[in-house]
Amino acid sequence: MTNKTILITGAGSGFGKGAAIGMAQTGHDIIATCEVSPMVTMLREEVQALGLADRIRVERLDLHDPYDIKQAQTWDFDILWNNAGRGEPGPVWEIPVDIVRRNYENNVFLPLELTQGVVQRWIREGVNEGKKVVFTSSMGGLFTPANWGTYVSTKHAIEAFAEAMQQELSGYGIRVQTINPGAYYTGYNETMADNPFRWMDDAKNFTKRADLRKGFDDFFATPEGRMDAQEQIDAMIAIVPADTGKFRNVSPKAIEDMLKAHQIAAWENQI
Template sequence: MQKNQVAIVTGASRGIGKAIAFKLAEIGTKLSLVGSSEEIHKTREELREAGFHEVITHQVDVSNEEQMQDLVEKTVSQFGTVDVLVNNAGIGFFKLVEDTNVDEWRKVFEVNVQGVFVGSKAVLPYMKEKKFGTIITISSDVGRYTIPNGAAYTATKYAVQGFSGALAQEVREYGIRVGTINPGMVDTYFNNSEQGTDDKKEWLKAENVAEAVIYMASAPKHMVIDEIVLHPLIQQYPIS
């Protein structure tokens, strides 16, 4: 990535999204960060304390089309453009299908799938106009296989894979690249767990996923990296 590019990162309050924000800031990216709670503003303050001042934050619902369109407009008004969108916001829960209620099912699809659709749609007019842009979605390795007790979460990741593949074909003529990053077990707060516990010491770190984002976004203009899969060495990963 070139210095002074502009990136929108959703789910940047903590975990992977926050790590992505810091990695992007380190290479001179101007940041527009999105979170669902006031905690997102803490990320901005931490970045500024670290010497990164080209950052704005928005507390919005990523599944809300009007709110996402508004923050994209604010980003362009502040920084003049948008070069990269990282769809990182996501939630998950793990239950048997028979124990999952419709509200839980709906909510995980709203954030994980509708949020990706709404965010991507909002940046497309700006990227099309300048014939350049990169849309990266943080999906999951379970977008490639299935697990018990995770029907809703797994289904959203399969949906994201399908959406990203179709979008990539629609927009490549405009110089827009679309890709997914599919991590395995990552030491974060996912599913209301604690970060940094002993049982996660050999898992991927949020910074590992952030480095994959930088790699994908930094590909030459004529090159698209469709997908990156990464997981810790200790994880038994099904090849087929």
């Protein structure tokens, strides 16, 4: 594997941060981007303390800022890793539709806008050979548990866009992959689970706050809901810079097996 320059969105915490540091330590050059300026400063200080300032360049990239997107599309890198995301759980039949729209803006439309500009520039300038686009999807991109429908539907959309792009861009030498983590313990899922409670109202909604909270808490109390994130970070460190590999990368293996069984069973699902 040759040295790569990798642009990571959402590198201020969780998987993105851990993998950015790990890939830098294995010899790759990283453009680690954060959504908000204070995270940029904090990550720069951490990078400096780790002795990785020559390998990790930290920049702000707020996907809601069109100027940030335009600037990022001019940077020189080999791999675009669309890792940033947000989640809006809650019952699909009651969640406000404007919240659904915003979740799609965050997780689908803005990463697509960034990606289109990047790959079109690569092709236009003839520097597309060896380039790659990676999307952080989710185990939820491949099945739909109750009360997570909005968030996981954005990941279903990413799966569709990535699969289409893999076919469309193969003739240009640009590879496309997804990474589909299980419920690893990074704080992302746990914080996301708080989001419905800013709009749910027991005086208006049929779904009661206490019932939804108990469902979330019960899941996060299981081993499947609190898996060690380092396992996934180690997988990402290997997958993202690689010249070859699988299109879809699910971790851990037990989740991959569960998803395959679920997809087979879906053909016999009865209403």
